[in-house]
Amino acid sequence: MTSWRDALSGVADTVRQGRVAPKALAVLDSRSLVRALFLSSAVRFELLQHLVTEHSADELAELTGASNPDRLRAWLQVGVELGELRRRDDRYRVSGRRARALAGGDEFLTAHYRSILEYQVGPYAELDELLRSDAGTGRDDLDRYADDIARVSLAATPFVSSLVRRTVAQLHPTRVLDAGCGSGVYTRVVLEADPVVLVDGVDLAESVIIDAREELAKTGHGDRGRLHAGDMLEWLDRSKHRFDLVMLLNNVYYFERAQRRELYRLVRSRLTAAGQLLVVSMTSPGSIAAAHLDLMLRCQSGTASLPDVLDLRSDLTGAGYEVIEELRLVPTEPFVGFRARPHG
Ligand SMILES: C[S@@+](CC[C@H](N)C(=O)[O-])C[C@H]1O[C@@H](n2cnc3c(N)ncnc32)[C@H](O)[C@@H]1O
Known part of the structure; x- marks a missing residue:
């Protein structure tokens, strides 16, 4: 039973200490954090798939090889309190929208939640060491988690696809190059937008290319892509x-x-007379997501970082292009698209 007298006294003390807002904000933050941690651990240890159908904690322990059912029950209870799991007696199943999507194999959400524990916490947890080490040394997330990085970028797909389709409709290209194609999602968008276009995609990550090839074959575009x-x-x-x-x-x-700039020049030398370059990128500064991505990039070994939008534009003009279209693709983010053609 709630002790209203103690609760009210606690609230009064908190108010007297004069730090209500920061405390309330901290509590709200920790709710989001717990949800993110719960779902990330569920993805990492592949637990939600089993909970598409109802199982007891003991059955789940048997299915997953968990030898500590008490801890498993405590973990399940976190999911119940978050509304991600439903509990009836000692039986559990997925219930929240995120948990159901993950249990159903949603590719983007799976990569998103896996990335939290795998690499998004890294730059913050190791900040001290990263701040003391040389530029050029750092984490190797880009190599280790190439598949998830390619999948997480699918969040932007609806916005980028529209620009890609419109560009293809206006240019009627014979041959397109999707450089750094990742999952090949935009290679497929181009192939679907034009029935005769030929597309080459190239990406550093071999495993990503193998999956992308399979996907292309499945959609019946393997001959033109x-x-x-x-x-x-x-x-x-x-x-x-x-x-x-x-x-x-x-x-x-x-x-x-x-x-x-070198890359833009090299691309320019490979464009046809009426050819165009399409660059899409998150830029910085301008949003929390952009600052977070920029920090993650700068904490990698190597020299990755988000471009400033002014630098992006001047690099294109400096590399001999005329910018013919510049768009902010997502209203809330400094996520931009540039269409450019060689000068003169
Ligand atoms: C964030 S993903 C984006 C993939 C895809 N373009 C998209 O928008 O979904 C970036 C990709 O660029 C690739 N990449 C980075 N540097 C590269 C390079 N020098 N040559 C080829 N691919 C590269 C990475 O392997 C990764 O798959």
Whole structure:
């Protein structure tokens, strides 16, 4: 039974101490944190799939090999309090929207929640060490979690797809290059937008390319879309083709600024006379998500960082392009798209 007298006295003391707002905010923050931690651990240890159908804690322990059912019950209770799980007697099943989507195999949400424990906490947990180490040394998330990084960037797909479709409809390109294609999502958007276009995709991460090839074959576009594993700079350098459209989507931030200009110049030398370059990127400063991504990039070994939007524009003009369209693709984020063509 609630002791209203003690509760009111506690509230009065809290008010007297004069720090109500920060305390209330901290409590609210920890609710979001617990939800994120619960769902991240559920993804990491593949627990929710079992809870699509109702199971007791003992059955779940048996299914997952958990030898400490008390701890498992405590973990399940966190899910119940969050509303992500439903409990009837000692039987549990998924109930919240996020948990149901994860249990159903939602690709983006799975990568998102796995990334929290795998690499999003890293730069904060190791900040002291990272602040003391040399630029160029740091974490290797980009290599270790390439698959999840490619999947997490799918959050932007509806916004980018619209720009890609419109660009293809206006240019009617014969040959397109999707440089740093990741999961190949935009390679597929281009192929679906035009019935005869040929698309090459290239990405550094071989495992990502293998999955992307499978996806392309499944959608029946394998004959017009070819995906290659490799460094886009080397690939472009060796390429004998000219492209009507080159897309650099969500990846220019992996290159340091001088290298970006080099990349734009190299692309320019591989464009047809009427060819265009499409660059899409989160930029910084401008939002919490952008600042967080910029910190994560700068904490990697290497020289990755988000571009400033002014630098992005001036790098394109400095590399011999005329910017023909500049768009903010997501109203709440400094997430931009540039269409550019070679000068003159
Ligand atoms: C955030 S993902 C974006 C993938 C895709 N363009 C999209 O928007 O969904 C960035 C991709 O760029 C790739 N990448 C980074 N540097 C690269 C390079 N030098 N050559 C080829 N791919 C590169 C990474 O392997 C990763 O798959």
